[in-house]
Amino acid sequence: MSGFTPLDPLLHSQLRLAVMSLLIGVESAEFTFIKEKTQATAGNLSVQLDKLSKAKYIEVTKAFKGKKPVTTCKITKVGVAAFETYVNALKGYIE
């Protein structure tokens, strides 16, 4: 039906999509875990997490585990909704 619904550019990015895909399945995840799973470089991941965070798609909290800094990410309700919308739009492209 409806032609081609625009795809949320924030989600239509390989790394950000992988991050969201990962986060949607867990309570929360640490930076290093996400980095490993997505095979991203730290710099790239840092930038993309920032974008998702600024869009309120995820919540990022910084803390210390012993003496080591730990960055933890959690998908928000807004993020879940955006992801679902994106997936539905995408289905219009790939049947």
Add this chain to the structure above:
Amino acid sequence: MSGFTPLDPLLHSQLRLAVMSLLIGVESAEFTFIKEKTQATAGNLSVQLDKLSKAKYIEVTKAFKGKKPVTTCKITKVGVAAFETYVNALKGYIE
């Protein structure tokens, strides 16, 4: 299973994906038809068709219909295969 399979950057683009999605369902399609269906500007479409063409994902032929130039596009076997691979990879992100 398998982490996140890389997504063919040539297909991971809203407009090129829409074009491929369109072409996969028809024998062939004219430039103006694709333009209308995708709501793209002519310039953007021209550029993206060129990229798909250079990758041999589509075949572009120029002819005349009466006195008007007509550009016709047709997906190739390579294109169909790439599209299918892309869709499968994508499923790893959205399922």
Add this chain to the structure above:
DNA sequence: TGTTTGTGGTTTATATTATAAACTTGTTTA
């Protein structure tokens, strides 16, 4: 007690991309 190695990131620079604006070529219409 330096100094070097490792961890956990961030900032910055660069190369690529997507996109629209401006242009071209030819045709039809007023």
Add this chain to the structure above:
DNA sequence: TAAACAAGTTTATAATATAAACCACAAACA
């Protein structure tokens, strides 16, 4: 014949993705 139109292409710009370079701190040497 000039103006508007059709069908694209070329070029300029803004946005993006990405990696390289960097920073702060801790632990392990020497």
